[in-house]
Every structure is written in structure tokens, then in C-alpha cells.
Amino acid sequence: MKLDFSFLSEYLSYFVDGAKMTLLISLITVIVGSLLGSLLFFMKSSNIQIGKIKPLKIIASIYIEIIRGTPMLLQIMIVYAGSDIVFGLDLSPLTSAIVAISLNSAAYVSEIVRAGIEAVDNGQMEAARSLGMKKTQAMILVVIPQAIRNILPAIGNEFVTIIKESSMASVIGVGELMFAAKVVTGATYIPLTPLIASAMFYFVMTFSLGRLMSYIERRLKAGDIR
Template sequence: MSNLSFKFLEKYYPVFIEGIKFTLLVSLLAVVFGVIFGTILCFMKRSKLRVLRIPIPKIIASIYIEFVRGTPLLLQIFIAYFGLNTFGFKFSPITACVIALSLNSGAYVAEIIRSGIDAVAKGQLEAARSLGMTQSKAMQYIILPQAIKNILPAIGNEFVTIIKESSMASSIGVAEITYAGKLVTGATYRNFEPLIVAAVCYFILTFTLGRLMAYVERRFKASDLR
């Protein structure tokens, strides 16, 4: 333990600060686009639209969700960055990473939203329909407002997951926290200490966000008891 030294932070702490900024940027964009895409996937999966009696939207959404959840995120990042180049789509590392994380997150968010909607008592929808509301109106004004309380904490957990998974972006040169650790290792020839600093950065981000989401969840529960 006496060999451990963190004096390099005096010179290289800005590298980790930049890494934190990139990690938060990539993760936030991925969550926003993931929620949008996941919402579309969810309603595709719940759609009753049929073409020649075949539920095309439901089949497409189900196949996509299962495929994404069944393949490694690192492979998806490589496909977004290297694979799409084959078809003439040239993205910067950070753009490719946001695309891959968003498409990956969308598959999980779709299931989060679906379970949140299903958690609302079916009698609520039936009561709304009996009052003359259309399916879409009942969903908009009755079901979704209640489902959001179930969905938001899970979305927060998804944000935490993405922050950790964004470390894979270092494999294509995105200057997030893990990449910052590698840069400092190369500059200082210290292998262990930069990894510890990187781990502490991830912990601070995820712990803070976790406590924030726990607070939001308690507020929702408190409002339900009123």
C-alpha cells in the first residue's frame, strides 16, 4: 500500500473532469433518445394494427427488443461505429456511441414502460371506456399519468446503468472516464491508481443519481398517501 501515489492528480485531474463531462453527456443523450425510442417500441408492441391479420408492428418491436437484449452492448457499439461505415454512414466516435446506447436503452425502456402501464389496474381503462372515452384518450388522461409514477424510478435506474455501460465507449476512443484513466496510465506509467480514480468517479455519479431517484420515489409514494 505504501507504493500507492495519487500525486499525478495535481496535474491530470482535468483529464478526469473532462471524462466525467463526456460520460454525463453521452449518458444523458442516450437516456433521452432511449426513452423516445422505447416509447415508440412499447406502443408498437401493444399495437393491435394488423396487415393481412398479421400484427406487423408488434412482431417488429418484439424481434428488435429480443435481439438487442440478447446481444452484447460492446458489439452494438462496434456495429454503429465500424459496421455502418460499410454502408457509407460515417459517424464520430461520440455520435456512434450515443446511437448505440440509445438503441440499446430503447429496448429496455420499452419493457419498463410496458410493465408500468400493465401495473395500472385494468378496471381503470374499462371505466374510462364506459364513460365514452376513446382508447387513446383513456391512455393519455387516465393510464399514462398513473403509469409514470411506476416508470420514472426505473428510468432513473436505467440512467445509472447507462453511466456504467458508457465505459465501453472507450473502446472506440470516446474520452469518457475509462478512457481518461487509460490516458493517465499511459502518461504516468501507473496502472492501478488511475483505475481507482476512475472507479471513484463512476461511484460518485451513480451513488448521487441513485440517492436522487430514491428521493423522487419517496415523494411519489408520499403523494399517493395524501
């Protein structure tokens, strides 16, 4: 069977626009997901108690387990359909996708943040406390700056993952890369090669970002050695 890519001369712009939308969704999502994930980590680490119950820890733990235990596609559909029914918000497909993927990413980023902070030697906190710092002050000024070195590479990997998983937004009509492939398939009646073209765009984006993150990780390790 001969693969025919002649359609690219007419429809290449569809894939380019789809790739731009994929990157936009992924960039916004990884930023929002990182902020929410950090908030979830601090909620889960909170010692605030009501009686013997730690409400913030319970809420964060339940949220993380539910998000990690259900498919992202289902979460996108729930946000898209449920935002109007439950909250009376008429969210666009793009906004719904960004909200759903950000909420999903936050559950995973919270674990990335936890692992990054736990990787910092306990002696750093003890040394800061011995200098008279409060625990919160020591965390902000001493532990977190060191933890960022551990967290950044993992956030980069999360970015790569989101680029691929954002393809699920096509089911609600978001004009990202997978949706572009479907549009071209419908216009040309060619079932396979538009998908291969889409796969090539995904590969270029994820491979390039992966190499960039590897470079950044090497630079961070070199900084640690110095």
C-alpha cells in the same frame, strides 16, 4: 504496496472532463432511449394487422430480442464500423456511441414502460371507457399519467446503468471517464491508481443519482398516499 495518487495534481482535469462526457452521453442516451423505448412498447402493443400478421409487433419483438441477446460492446462496434459501410454515414466516435447505447437502452426501456402501464389498475381504463373515451384517448389522458409514477424511478435506475455501461465507448476512442483513465495510465505508466480514481468518479455519480432517485420515489409515493 503503496497506492500513489500524486498524478492527480497534474491529471485531475482529465478525469473531470471524462466525467462530464460520461454524464453528457448518459443524459442524451436516456432521453433518446426513453423515446425509442416508448415507441417500441406501442409498436409491440399495436393491433394493426396485415392478414393475420401484426407487423409492428413482430418488428418490435425481434428488435428487442436481438438487442437484449447481444453485448453492448458488440453493438457499439457494429454501429461505429457499420454506419459507413451500410449507410455511407461517417459518424464520429461520440455519435456512434450515443446511437448504439440509445438503441440498446430502448429495448430495456420498452419493458419498463410495459411494466409501468400494466401496474395501473385495469379499472382505470374501464372507468374512462365508461365515460365515453376511446381506448387511445383513455390511455393518453388516464393511464399514462398514472403509469409515469411507476416508470420514473425505473428510468432513473436505467440512467445509473447507462453511466456505468457508457465506459464501453472508450474502445472506439470516446473521451469519457474510462478513456481518461487509459490516457493517464499511458502518460504516467501507473497501471492501477488511475483506474481506482476513475472508479471513485463513477461511484460518486451513481451513488448521488441513486440517492436522488430514491428521494423522488419517496415523494411520488407520498403523493399517492395523499
